[in-house]
Amino acid sequence: MLSVNSFSLSLNDKVLINHLSFDIDNGHVLSIMGPSGIGKSSLLHFLSGTLHQGVTATGEAFLNQAPIHGIPTASRGVGLLQQMPLLFPHMSILENLLFAITDQIPTKERHKMAQQALEKLGIPDKANALPKDLSGGQQARVALLRTLLSKPDYLLLDEPFSKLDPALRRDVRAFVLDEIRHANIPALLVTHDPEDAKAMKGECIELDYPIGI
Secondary structure (H helix, E strand, O other): OEEEEEEEEEEOOEEEEEEEEEEEOOOOEEEEEOOOOOOHHHHHHHHHOOOOOOEEEEEEEEEOOEEOOOOOHHHOOEEEEOOOOOOOOOOOHHHHHHHHOOOOOOHHHHHHHHHHHHHHHOOHHHOOOOHHHOOHHHHHHHHHHHHHHOOOOEEEEEOOOOOOOHHHHHHHHHHHHHHHHHHOOOEEEEEOOHHHHHHOOOOEEEOOOOOOO
């Protein structure tokens, strides 16, 4: 379970989020919606330990009741999926997937895991292709599986469907939800699109600026 307790966010002394608390069970997605500039992405930065300078945040975050708000990013076990797939353009799809798998696993097993991911994606013949050779939907799926192959303890989703054509969004949303359920980890989605939140089939919190701001 991922838990946030009394999270508040301000920028240049302007309060954007005030005392936000929530819990996300394993295998579930909580969606956060709100206007641009409300601090949705900064909430993700707080949870990943990458908060930008000039942004002030208070509150606590826990993973399975263990505090994570005071530890380095590398120790948090966080996975992040953003608007752009951010695949390495000079690396093949297989190499992109292998990059996420710890080298503590034997090489033969690592290749087997990556090949199984390609088969799940339905593109086993694209192992040696470059990201530019894939469609937007295929890139999004590869990016998700690459993230999950790193075995994160929780997943943060920053508008991951916004760059997809409308016809692709439904399928990719369903794929993302299925994989989160299969990985059985908590996930937090921030989005402008109510259809994104609806597709995640979980709780949705709508943020607005505090009264008086």
